[in-house]
Amino acid sequence: MKLLVAVKRVIDYNIKVRVKGDETGVETANVKMSMNPFDEIAVEEAVRLHEAGTATEIVAVSMGVQQCQETIRTALAMGCDRGIHVKTDDELQPLAVAKLLAKIVEQESPDVVVLGKQAIDDDSNQTGQMLAGLLGWSQGTFASEIALADGKANVTREIDGGLQTVAINLPAVITTDLRLNEPRYASLPNIMKAKKKEIAEITPEELGVDIAPRLTTLKVTEPSQREGGIKVETVAELVNKLKNEVGVI
Amino acid sequence: MTDEYADIREQVQKLCSQYPGEYWRKLDAERAYPTEFVQALTEAGYLSVLIPEEFGGSGLGITAAAVIMEEIQKSGCNGGACHAQMYTMGTVLRHGSDEQKQKYLPGIASGELRLQAFGVTEPTSGTDTLSLRTTAVKNGDGDYVINGQKIWTSRVEHSDLMMLLARTQSKEEVKKRTDGLSVFIVDMREALGNGLEIKPIRTMINHATTEVFFDDLVIPANSLVGEEGKGFRYILDGMNAERILIAAECIGDARWFVQKATDYANDRQVFGREIGKNQGIQFPIAEAYMQTEAANLMVEHAARVYEGGSRAGAEANMAKYLASEASWKAADMCMQTHGGFAFAEEYDVERKFRETRLYRIAPISNNLVLSFIAEHVLGLPKSY
Numbered sequence: 001m002k003l004l005v006a007v008k009r010v011i012d013y014n015i016k017v018r019v020k021g022d023e024t025g026v027e028t029a030n031v032k033m034s035m036n037p038f039d040e041i042a043v044e045e046a047v048r049l050h051e052a053g054t055a056t057e058i059v060a061v062s063m064g065v066q067q068c069q070e071t072i073r074t075a076l077a078m079g080c081d082r083g084i085h086v087k088t089d090d091e092l093q094p095l096a097v098a099k100l101l102a103k104i105v106e107q108e109s110p111d112v113v114v115l116g117k118q119a120i121d122d123d124s125n126q127t128g129q130m131l132a133g134l135l136g137w138s139q140g141t142f143a144s145e146i147a148l149a150d151g152k153a154n155v156t157r158e159i160d161g162g163l164q165t166v167a168i169n170l171p172a173v174i175t176t177d178l179r180l181n182e183p184r185y186a187s188l189p190n191i192m193k194a195k196k197k198e199i200a201e202i203t204p205e206e207l208g209v210d211i212a213p214r215l216t217t218l219k220v221t222e223p224s225q226r227e228g229g230i231k232v233e234t235v236a237e238l239v240n241k242l243k244n245e246v247g248v249i
Numbered sequence: 250m251t252d253e254y255a256d257i258r259e260q261v262q263k264l265c266s267q268y269p270g271e272y273w274r275k276l277d278a279e280r281a282y283p284t285e286f287v288q289a290l291t292e293a294g295y296l297s298v299l300i301p302e303e304f305g306g307s308g309l310g311i312t313a314a315a316v317i318m319e320e321i322q323k324s325g326c327n328g329g330a331c332h333a334q335m336y337t338m339g340t341v342l343r344h345g346s347d348e349q350k351q352k353y354l355p356g357i358a359s360g361e362l363r364l365q366a367f368g369v370t371e372p373t374s375g376t377d378t379l380s381l382r383t384t385a386v387k388n389g390d391g392d393y394v395i396n397g398q399k400i401w402t403s404r405v406e407h408s409d410l411m412m413l414l415a416r417t418q419s420k421e422e423v424k425k426r427t428d429g430l431s432v433f434i435v436d437m438r439e440a441l442g443n444g445l446e447i448k449p450i451r452t453m454i455n456h457a458t459t460e461v462f463f464d465d466l467v468i469p470a471n472s473l474v475g476e477e478g479k480g481f482r483y484i485l486d487g488m489n490a491e492r493i494l495i496a497a498e499c500i501g502d503a504r505w506f507v508q509k510a511t512d513y514a515n516d517r518q519v520f521g522r523e524i525g526k527n528q529g530i531q532f533p534i535a536e537a538y539m540q541t542e543a544a545n546l547m548v549e550h551a552a553r554v555y556e557g558g559s560r561a562g563a564e565a566n567m568a569k570y571l572a573s574e575a576s577w578k579a580a581d582m583c584m585q586t587h588g589g590f591a592f593a594e595e596y597d598v599e600r601k602f603r604e605t606r607l608y609r610i611a612p613i614s615n616n617l618v619l620s621f622i623a624e625h626v627l628g629l630p631k632s633y
Binding site for chain 1: 255256257259260261263264267292293294295297298307309
């Protein structure tokens with residue numbers, strides 16, 4: 001079974017994000033970048049399936065600027081077999097990423113595409129679902145457990161109020177949630193091996209995909225400062241304040 | 250500029266993030282060895298970074314090793330517990346016989362054999378290595394009989410093998426004062442209780458250091474590394490590697506202190522505003538940062554010179570001096586920034602402060618570095 005994992009390069013989760021002075025986005029210059037943590041979980045799951053003998057090959061894909069290759073290298077050091085870098089300096093929105101992934105899927109014919117349920121930078125939570133739609137494949141989103149067997153996947157999903165297990169046919173798109181696994185750190189020998197693994201480079205033009213943004217960002221601003229609250233003595237006082245001072249009831 | 254070692258840095262950080270402050274605080278209180286941490290580093294192959302691939306290591310240079318040590322310290326962990334497993338084997342690698350290399354290096358690479366103790370210093374000869382008194386005398390069977398005492402021999406209780414520097418010819422008999430010392434590799438699993446005794450020394454940090462006593466300990470003739478009488482020269486290369494790596498640890502410590510102080514200064518509110526708004530707070534942080542970066546350039550330079558095949562004596566010494574002074578300055582700055590909270594164990598500042606202080610004294614006192622530079626680089630008279 002062949003797996004495709006998508007890995008996005010994002011601002012490291014430890015970094016306190018700062019809004020750019022002109023409010024067009026967030027500061028990314030000289031900021032530490034890492035693999036999107038949910039994608040890291042996707043890589044870990046794929047590698048575990050490989051180690052268990054379920055998967056035979058794992059291809060890691062990343063899209064964007066040249067440095068995305070560092071993110072692919074991390075995936076290769078964790079155990080993926082080879083990488084594909086879709087290189088572009090242009091902004092990529094979820095629909096464009098889904099279309100590009102669909103093209104890669106056409107070329108690579110994987111049985112399963114595994115990717116994070118969302119990226120921690122724009123929190124869109126759309127790419128996996130759009131990809132399944134474009135391909136006409138089954139989808140198992142927010143996976144906290146994955147079992148693959150006999151052309152089917154049992155995906156346990158984290159939903160409001162509990163867990164739901166769905167049985168879906170392969171090929172399928174699976175998006176990973178936080179509790180699926182705990183990603184490993186790569187060993188030094190595996191980091192060295194990863195340097196020799198192949199990363200193929202391709203552009204959106206070569207894939208014939210129109211990546212023009214469909215959404216326009218008007219403004220990015222800091223969340224407003226949270227003000228301190230007050231304590232009320234009685235329910236009557238609370239109702240009175242909500243009604244007369246805040247005006248919400 | 251892209252960092253050639255960015256991937257190693259990232260993965261070492263990830264490993265270290267599993268060993269947070271609580272882990273080290275608990276060990277510190279118990280004066281216990283970080284077995285799990287050392288095991289994780291070993292399994293991930295970081296401690297065998299310098300061992301050639303043919304013996305099971307990664308065969309990388311000292312810069313890669315320095316990067317690993319720096320990241321360990323920068324993450325708040327303490328590489329002092331195992332850094333010697335990286336470089337002590339260098340003496341075997343450079344001067345050992347093929348048989349010794351085959352016998353020891355693969356085991357050291359896998360972590361199955363631990364060689365992280367080096368018996369050099371003695372109670373009556375600290376920095377004055379050439380005055381050491383532990384003797385190795387050949388007996389009738391051709392074996393060596395060891396007598397004497399070593400002190401500040403660290404990690405002995407967590408090591409299977411020990412490199413030992415002992416006198417095979419008396420000081421009076423040698424032609425050159427640097428002759429007469431020999432290096433041995435002692436298998437402590439056999440020696441313990443048969444002429445080898447270890448006594449732990451409690452210190453201000455959790456460092457697993459000991460006194461070692463040799464009382465007619467018999468070791469086989471093939472324990473000798475290289476030629477008899479040339480031991481002092483053999484260990485010099487190893488000492489330079491050690492100094493570069495410890496300098497890298499100091500850089501990691503300094504970066505930890507600067508980050509810790511910056512975060513606290515941005516967060517802590519006094520008189521209704523962040524304390525970092527005060528120049529009295531922010532200037533020392535900025536200064537410590539600059540001193541760290543400057544010292545780091547020296548460490549990188551020393552590593553490059555060493556990798557180029559030179560002995561790098563002056564560079565390694567300068568790197569160790571500048572980096573240990575920078576980390577000490579940063580430590581003191583971090584204490585001052587935190588005020589009273591610096592003394593609370595849960596902030597980890599006091600622990601790191603105690604730990605980084607060691608490196609102005611070990612593995613060589615900074616005063617001796619100054620003497621070395623004055624005498625050997627500048628041509629001033631020998632002062633001691």
